[in-house]
Amino acid sequence: MLPCTKLGAVTPPQSYVDYIRRGAAGGGPRLMYLDIPTLAVVTVFVTALLGILLIFASLQNRAVRAPRLWGLAFVLAAAGMALVIVRGQVPDWLSIQIANALVLTGLGLIWVGARLFDGRPPQFLLIMPAPALWFVACAVPAIGNDINLRTIVASALSAVLAIVAAAEIWRGRAEPLLSRWPTVVTLIAYGGAMLVRIPLTLTVPQPDGEHQTIASALYPLVAFGTLMFTVVLAFLLLNMSKERTELRHKTASLIDPLCGVSNRRAFLAGAERLIAQQRVDGTPLAMLLFDLDHFKTINDHLGHAAGDDVLRAFAIEATRTLGAGVLFGRIGGEEFAALMPARSVGEAAAVAERLRRNFVVAAHAQFDIGIVTPTVSTGVALGCDQHVSVAGLMAQADRALYRAKANGRNRVESATTEAIMPPAPNVEDMERRVWRKVSARA
Numbered sequence: 001m002l003p004c005t006k007l008g009a010v011t012p013p014q015s016y017v018d019y020i021r022r023g024a025a026g027g028g029p030r031l032m033y034l035d036i037p038t039l040a041v042v043t044v045f046v047t048a049l050l051g052i053l054l055i056f057a058s059l060q061n062r063a064v065r066a067p068r069l070w071g072l073a074f075v076l077a078a079a080g081m082a083l084v085i086v087r088g089q090v091p092d093w094l095s096i097q098i099a100n101a102l103v104l105t106g107l108g109l110i111w112v113g114a115r116l117f118d119g120r121p122p123q124f125l126l127i128m129p130a131p132a133l134w135f136v137a138c139a140v141p142a143i144g145n146d147i148n149l150r151t152i153v154a155s156a157l158s159a160v161l162a163i164v165a166a167a168e169i170w171r172g173r174a175e176p177l178l179s180r181w182p183t184v185v186t187l188i189a190y191g192g193a194m195l196v197r198i199p200l201t202l203t204v205p206q207p208d209g210e211h212q213t214i215a216s217a218l219y220p221l222v223a224f225g226t227l228m229f230t231v232v233l234a235f236l237l238l239n240m241s242k243e244r245t246e247l248r249h250k251t252a253s254l255i256d257p258l259c260g261v262s263n264r265r266a267f268l269a270g271a272e273r274l275i276a277q278q279r280v281d282g283t284p285l286a287m288l289l290f291d292l293d294h295f296k297t298i299n300d301h302l303g304h305a306a307g308d309d310v311l312r313a314f315a316i317e318a319t320r321t322l323g324a325g326v327l328f329g330r331i332g333g334e335e336f337a338a339l340m341p342a343r344s345v346g347e348a349a350a351v352a353e354r355l356r357r358n359f360v361v362a363a364h365a366q367f368d369i370g371i372v373t374p375t376v377s378t379g380v381a382l383g384c385d386q387h388v389s390v391a392g393l394m395a396q397a398d399r400a401l402y403r404a405k406a407n408g409r410n411r412v413e414s415a416t417t418e419a420i421m422p423p424a425p426n427v428e429d430m431e432r433r434v435w436r437k438v439s440a441r442a
Helices: 014-024 036-060 066-085 094-118 130-140 148-171 180-203 219-254 262-283 295-302 306-320 345-366 390-406 425-442
Strands: 285-292 329-330 335-341 376-383 413-415 420-421
Touching: 036 066, 036 219, 066 094, 066 130, 066 219, 066 306, 094 130, 094 148, 094 219, 148 180, 180 219, 180 390, 262 285, 262 329, 262 335, 262 390, 285 306, 285 345, 285 390, 306 329, 306 335, 306 345, 335 390, 345 376, 345 413, 376 390, 390 413
Parallel strands: 376 413
Antiparallel strands: 285 335, 285 376, 329 335, 413 420
């Protein structure tokens, strides 16, 4: 998106033609003739086509709205460059002031689209300062009547917009999108090129006259660079949107939609990776299987909405107690599982007991159910040898969990020992009182 100043007529300037002829005649370097007006027309059509493509892509996937703004940005930039091409056939205020304002607005929309892409408020007023400053600068006679000063102002504003757009995209770097990094680099490179253009314009000023802009020795490089920047940026923005959609689909296939933790598929895949690592470094791994007690009773008496609340509450408490580094997921119904490094079964059981107690306290404070207070039974198994498997470890933990259920629920049992930690007496008393109420109602 070249800051447009003045492209001139279709016929190349005589100085440029003479330069090429001298090279062909042996009086200078032999250069291939590059038809600048044709290149400018191609840039306009390519930019507009890419903008339409981005808009069409956004209509196909309405979940990602940023490509709509990016497509509009390209269309506006193409319109600005088109106005420059018809310089001399339209008023100067249209081919200079309005043309550059459209290009700057397009760059501003790329910035705003980057904010929208990463879930931040778009704030369309951010677009206005750059075009406004351009109009103010053109109103100053010394700038408005000097193409070199206009080029400096337009280049500086374009550089600022490109760099802040790059910074905006950089802010969302936590999301693993491969195209995000080259997009940042491309925008920074464009902003850097516009900044470099400022001293070059002072060193190699553009002459006044009919062919002001393309008469500059720098213009072929700038025009070709603008075309490449437009194509590369559009490709990267479109690919970044595609990667976002694919990542969301992948995440949806691995995350339990109710509890926001790993689902069975993701948990088993993660467990296989940890077991494979355990065979290499020998770190013992503990499997913890959790089953919420009396869950059917809660669903039957209070409805599935209350049951869903209990599931979410346990997932939240488990994530908080176990920590972010522990593999944890919902493996089905009211059953959850965790796989964690542990030096002994006692260490793993202590963690499970801490979670059990924390959940009892949280459930008692959060749920005034009146039927039964949600609790959890846990089975713990430790895998130490290199022949352990996910299925074998889960089978051991499942047997311990069955024993915890058979021994009265709301307790932690190990695959190799008796009850690790008995439930708190006050919880047992509370359960007995609640069940007496349930029996009396029945």
